[in-house]
Amino acid sequence: MLLKTLSFSTLSILFVLIFIGGYVSASGVGLTCPDWPLCPAGLVPLQDFIIEYFHRTIAAITGLMVIITMAFTLKSKQAPKEMKIASIIAGSAVIAQITLGAIVIIERLHAHLVTLHLGIGIILFSMMVLVTLYSSKIQNNNNKKTSISNLEKSTVS
Numbered sequence: 001m002l003l004k005t006l007s008f009s010t011l012s013i014l015f016v017l018i019f020i021g022g023y024v025s026a027s028g029v030g031l032t033c034p035d036w037p038l039c040p041a042g043l044v045p046l047q048d049f050i051i052e053y054f055h056r057t058i059a060a061i062t063g064l065m066v067i068i069t070m071a072f073t074l075k076s077k078q079a080p081k082e083m084k085i086a087s088i089i090a091g092s093a094v095i096a097q098i099t100l101g102a103i104v105i106i107e108r109l110h111a112h113l114v115t116l117h118l119g120i121g122i123i124l125f126s127m128m129v130l131v132t133l134y135s136s137k138i139q140n141n142n143n144k145k146t147s148i149s150n151l152e153k154s155t156v157s
């Protein structure tokens with residue numbers, strides 16, 4: 001249950017982050033916060049760079065959640081090998097994505113780097129979809145086992 005909730009929450013926040021990223025790009029506000037890792041006013045969000053501030057803040061939270069999901073998946077005895085591999089790819093992709101985010105800023109939104117940023121975002125999202133589907137399957141199997149053992153108990157008594 002925990003893994004299913006965790007992976008679904010991670011996938012949902014990642015989905016929102018990709019929307020914000022698209023907005024940052026389409027509205028041309030990518031360089032409103034030219035410093036790294038913090039914006040010019042530190043942790044204070046100002047109107048001048050609020051969209052980019054949100055993109056970075058949500059990216060930091062998403063990064064943490066992807067890593068926590070990976071740690072729980074690797075620890076789980078029920079998680080199949082494929083799920084563990086997908087979670088490792090997601091963990092690596094999120095680290096690469098956050099590092100690339102910094103390079104995108106330093107290189108002043110170089111087209112190749114922004115395209116790569118979008119590409120890694122897609123890989124990350126796909127891997128999180130797989131992890132979420134596997135966690136759902138594990139949960140369904142657990143529910144089936146519980147119902148069968150309840151049925152057996154009620155038949156015996």
Ligand code: HEM
Nearest residue numbers: 018021022024025030059062097098101102109114118121
């Ligand atoms: C998990 C982390 C992240 C994800 C999934 C993500 C995703 C995205 C996506 C999907 C876009 C739109 C790309 C496009 O339309 O071509 C975008 C844009 C952008 N991202 Fe991220 N991002 C992440 C982290 C970061 C970080 C940490 C930074 C650092 C500052 C950053 C900086 C930017 C910038 C500046 C743009 C706009 C580029 C432009 O103006 O064309 N991103 N991001």
